[in-house]
Amino acid sequence: MAKSTVFFKNKPRICSTFTIAGPKEGNSLFGKYIHEILKDDRFDEDTFEKAECKMLSYCIEQTIKSANKKQTDINALISGDLLNQIISASFAARNFDFPYIGVYNACSTFSEALSLSAVLVDGGYMKNVVAATGSHFATAERQYRYPLELGSTRPPQSQWTVTGAGGALITDKGSYPKIISATFGKVVDFGITDANNMGAAMAPACCDTLLTLLKETDTSPKDYDLILTGDLGALGSRLMKKLAKERGVNIDNHCDCGEMIYNLKEEEYQGGSGAGCSAVVFSSYIYKKLMKKEIKRMILLATGALLSSLSSQQGESIPGISHAVVVEA
Amino acid sequence: MWEIIFMYIKAFFVGGAICMIAQILINVTKLTSGRILVIFMLAGLILQAFGVYEYLIDFAGAGATVPISGFGYLLAQGAISGAKNGLFGAITGGLKSASAGITAAIVFSLIVALISRPKSKVH
Amino acid sequence: MTTKNNQNYNKEYIEYVKKIAPKTNEARSLFHAFLVGGFICLIGQFIRYLFLYTFGLFGDELAGATSMALIFIGCVLTGFGVYDNIGHFAGGGSIVPITGFANSVCSPAMEFKSEGFVYGLASKMFVVAGPIIVYGVSASVLTGLIYYFIGIFTA
Numbered sequence: 366m367a368k369s370t371v372f373f374k375n376k377p378r379i380c381s382t383f384t385i386a387g388p389k390e391g392n393s394l395f396g397k398y399i400h401e402i403l404k405d406d407r408f409d410e411d412t413f414e415k416a417e418c419k420m421l422s423y424c425i426e427q428t429i430k431s432a433n434k435k436q437t438d439i440n441a442l443i444s445g446d447l448l449n450q451i452i453s454a455s456f457a458a459r460n461f462d463f464p465y466i467g468v469y470n471a472c473s474t475f476s477e478a479l480s481l482s483a484v485l486v487d488g489g490y491m492k493n494v495v496a497a498t499g500s501h502f503a504t505a506e507r508q509y510r511y512p513l514e515l516g517s518t519r520p521p522q523s524q525w526t527v528t529g530a531g532g533a534l535i536t537d538k539g540s541y542p543k544i545i546s547a548t549f550g551k552v553v554d555f556g557i558t559d560a561n562n563m564g565a566a567m568a569p570a571c572c573d574t575l576l577t578l579l580k581e582t583d584t585s586p587k588d589y590d591l592i593l594t595g596d597l598g599a600l601g602s603r604l605m606k607k608l609a610k611e612r613g614v615n616i617d618n619h620c621d622c623g624e625m626i627y628n629l630k631e632e633e634y635q636g637g638s639g640a641g642c643s644a645v646v647f648s649s650y651i652y653k654k655l656m657k658k659e660i661k662r663m664i665l666l667a668t669g670a671l672l673s674s675l676s677s678q679q680g681e682s683i684p685g686i687s688h689a690v691v692v693e694a
Numbered sequence: 695m696w697e698i699i700f701m702y703i704k705a706f707f708v709g710g711a712i713c714m715i716a717q718i719l720i721n722v723t724k725l726t727s728g729r730i731l732v733i734f735m736l737a738g739l740i741l742q743a744f745g746v747y748e749y750l751i752d753f754a755g756a757g758a759t760v761p762i763s764g765f766g767y768l769l770a771q772g773a774i775s776g777a778k779n780g781l782f783g784a785i786t787g788g789l790k791s792a793s794a795g796i797t798a799a800i801v802f803s804l805i806v807a808l809i810s811r812p813k814s815k816v817h
Numbered sequence: 818m819t820t821k822n823n824q825n826y827n828k829e830y831i832e833y834v835k836k837i838a839p840k841t842n843e844a845r846s847l848f849h850a851f852l853v854g855g856f857i858c859l860i861g862q863f864i865r866y867l868f869l870y871t872f873g874l875f876g877d878e879l880a881g882a883t884s885m886a887l888i889f890i891g892c893v894l895t896g897f898g899v900y901d902n903i904g905h906f907a908g909g910g911s912i913v914p915i916t917g918f919a920n921s922v923c924s925p926a927m928e929f930k931s932e933g934f935v936y937g938l939a940s941k942m943f944v945v946a947g948p949i950i951v952y953g954v955s956a957s958v959l960t961g962l963i964y965y966f967i968g969i970f971t972a
Contacts, residue, residue, distance in 0.1 A: 389816050406814045412931040413814070503814045512928035513812040514895050515945060516904020516911050516920050517727040518720060521839040528814075556826030557834060559724075565834040569827070604834065635839075682826070698866065705862040706855040709914070713854020714847050716909030721841045727912045727921065728945045734913055735949050736956060743960045756861030759880060760887060761854070761913045762949070768880070769953050773961030777968060784965040788957025794881030795915065796950065798888040799922040800942070806896035807926035807938050813898040 370548040370581040377486040378541035379479075379533050379655075379692070381432035382648035385424050387502065387528030390637075390645065393628045398650040399529070400427070406503065406528050414448065417501035421446065421530045422457035425497050428532035432493075439463045439534075440491035443482050445474035447500050447526075447640050448508060449673075454498070471669030472567075472596050473550070474498045475531065475644040476688040479665070480547035482535040483690070487544075492537055499530025500639030509560070509674050523561040524598045524638035527626060531644025533652075542655040545662075545691040546582060550574035552671065554684040560677040564601020564623075564635055567668040570685030571597060572608040575666055578689050579614065586616045590660045593651060595643035595667030595687070596623035598635030622646035622667075643667040658694040665690050701755055708750070708757030731762050738763025742770035768792045846908050853903065853910035861887055861914075884915050891919030896927070921945040 384400045391402030408416040421444065429436060442461060444454035445468040458465035470477045478496035485491045503513055505526040511517050535544070553570035571594055579585060586592060597605055602621045609616050622643045623636035647665055654660045668687040677683070716730050725733070738761075741747040747767040750758040758764055769788040776787020789796075865883045868874045874882055894900040900920045903911045911917050922942055929941035943950065 387814070414931075503812070506815075507928055511727075511945070512924040513815060514898060514901050514920070514924035514927055515727065516895075516900045516902075516907075516917060516924075518904065518908040518912075520724055521841055554825055555830045556828075557831065561724075562834065562838065565838070569830065600838065603837070604830075607833075608830075702859055702862055705858045709858025709861070710851040710855025710910075713907075713910040713913045714851040716854075716913045717847050717850035718909075720909050720912075721843060721846060727917070728948060730909065730912055731918060731921065731946065732948045732952055735953050739953065739956050739960065743963075754858075756865050756883065757855075757858045759865075759883070760858045760861035760915055762915060762918055763913075765884075765915065765918065765949070766953060766956075769957035770960050773957040774964050777961045777964035781962075781965055784961030785958050787961055789954050791877065792953070792957075795884045795888060795918070798885040799892075799919050799946070802889050802892035802919065803923040803926045803942060804938070806892045806923050807930050807942075810896040810898075810927060811930065812924070812927050815901060 368581050369550070369577055370546050371480070371484060372546045373483055373487040373544060375487050375489070375537060376543040376545060377483040377535050377537060378539050378543055379652065380536045380539050380541045381428055382531065382533045382652045383424050383427040383431055384531040384645045384649040385420055385529060386641070386645050389502070390527060390529055390626060393626060395626050395646070395650065398653065399645060400649060406501070413501055413503035414452065417446065417448070417499060417504050418453040418456045420501070421453050421497060421499040422460050424499065424530040424532045425457060425461065425495055428495055428497065428534050432534045432536070434493060434534070436462060439493050439495055441466055441485065442495045442497065443468055443478040444497045445469045445478060445640060446498060447471065447505050470686055470688065471671050472638055472640050472642060473667040473669030473686055473688050474640045475647065476595070476665050476667035476690050479533060479535070479544070479690050480549065480688055483544040483547055486535050486537050494535045495532055496535060497530060497532030498640040498644045500526055500528070500641035502526045502528045505639060519634060520561045521634055522559070522564070522600055524563060524596065524623060524635045525627065526639040527637040527642040527645060529641040529645040531641060531648035533648055542652065543693050545693050548574055548578040548581065548689040550687040550689065552684045552686050554682055556682045558677070558680065558682050560672060560683065562600070563638060563670040563683065564598040565604055566670045566683035567685035567687065568597055568601045568604035569608060571605050571666055571668045571687040574687040574689050575609065575664070576612060576614060578664065578691070582691070586614060586618060589618065589662050589664055591663040592616060592619045593647065593663060593665050594619065594621045595669070596636065596638040597621050597668055598623045598638065600635050655692060655694045661694045663692050665692060704754045705757035708754035709760055712761045712763060734762045735766040738766030739770045742767040765792060765795055768795070849907050850910035853907035854914060857911070857914040857916055887915045888919040891916030892923045895920045895923040918946060918949065
């Protein structure tokens with residue numbers, strides 16, 4: 366069986382990160398770890414799409430700046446978001462004078478971008494690559510669901526798209542957290558059709574990638590300080606752990622970015638989701654912990670639900686995907 | 695005087711009960727708001743096609759006309775009374791009697807949409 | 818390859834998800850829906866009496882004016898960004914009244930204004946409420962035709 370894990374010989378470093386998020390994220394307990402909080406999630410633009418693009422663009426700029434590098438040092442940008450034709454990332458990229466590689470894997474785009482950046486840097490093809498993703502509640506809502514002002518009810522299994530963007534600069538040397546390996550995931554579809562229950566749709570894919578990673582790296586969950594999933598939410602996390610247990614793997618050092626980012630009251634339902642969710646959580650709080658070496662070795666498993674508003678209206682089930690990266694302090 | 699107060703009470707309870715049925719449907723079937731509106735409108739229309747809904751309106755007033763089923767009632771009522779005047783009336787009667795609601799919805803929505811823009815939510 | 822790629826579907830998993838999926842707080846959501854729905858109808862009744870006793874409207878005119886007034890209220894509340902919060906609290910209680918119909922016309926109009934006045938605001942206005950008019954008008958024509966032919970045969 367061919368392996369899906371890439372082991373990095375030169376161990377690319379994450380030399381800086383930057384995160385920006387909306388007021389709702391800022392008001393949660395997690396808010397104090399985020400680098401910059403917007404007072405208004407329109408970000409002084411006239412549409413939410415423009416705000417999302419500006420947020421991502423600002424985040425890329427600040428990621429480069431906080432590494433004390435110049436834009437001319439950057440070899441490429443790998444970026445993506447949730448909007449149709451990934452317009453936020455592409456439009457953000459036109460502000461920069463370096464190559465842009467657009468990627469899309471729904472909410473798992475961040476770990477996908479991180480893995481691909483690591484591949485490019487590890488191979489010695491590039492020196493500095495920025496991986497950044499973002500999402501915006503208002504734009505995701507109008508694309509996948511209803512107009513903002515429609516007085517419809519959200520079912521309790523739904524998640525809340527994170528308004529935020531996170532970026533990381535991957536470079537070839539320095540004493541920073543290292544990317545050890547990346548495991549690219551398969552598309553797994555167990556037949557969930559409820560577009561509001563994305564946690565349940567993504568959990569099987571997440572479990573599949575995690576088990577593949579553990580098998581191919583010959584490790585067990587105990588070898589890691591933290592297994593961080595992207596945006597499974599409370600329900601999805603529970604399902605993922607159950608699926609793993611059924612296949613003989615007990616996970617008890619697991620956290621979910623979606624569960625962490627909001628104060629889990631009833632209001633936020635199952636937690637956060639979106640391409641910005643894992644990007645914001647990993648690049649702020651988790652990255653700081655890695656820098657302080659409070660987390661020595663961890664897995665980041667961002668998860669994505671590969672649906673579109675058309676596919677769910679046509680009654681298609683929701684395929685899930687998850688890409689994993691192993692990071693060491 | 696008591697009649698008016700009694701009418702308010704009836705409107706409250708009948709209107710509330712219709713909305714509660716809608717909420718039961720939402721909870722049980724996870725229907726979305728567009729579908730709920732269509733179902734209730736058709737329910738009102740069918741009930742009036744059998745001549746039943748007007749008794750509910752006589753009983754509860756706004757409690758029966760304000761829910762969207764009252765809109766269905768109007769459509770059916772218009773078609774039925776139009777049918778008495780011939781084929782043309784049978785076809786146009788429904789929309790004719792519902793025209794006030796649709797016109798208001800279009801015009802007011804246009805005005806409001808021109809003035810204001812959507813705000814992001816926090817819950 | 819089949820068009821519906823369902824050989825990997827896991828029935829057991831789907832059943833399990835259904836079993837543990839969180840449920841809406843039944844009693845509370847019903848109570849909220851009842852309260853708000855009833856209250857909107859109460860306002861409707863008030864407007865009805867207002868038009869009846871102060872302007873002397875009656876019959877179809879009274880019914881039409883009352884629903885127009887309620888639609889106006891629904892649109893204004895939507896414009897101020899209040900109606901979605903009412904909907905969050907009340908669920909079905911604010912969807913079913915005619916104000917909910919107004920909200921479902923007004924909210925897409927506001928939302929899609931950013932895509933222009935013709936292809937955005939105007940063409941997306943009935944994105945949620947369109948089906949009500951399509952099926953309502955069609956069903957009313959059917960009703961009218963049935964009554965018309967019954968009238969012919971029984972005359």
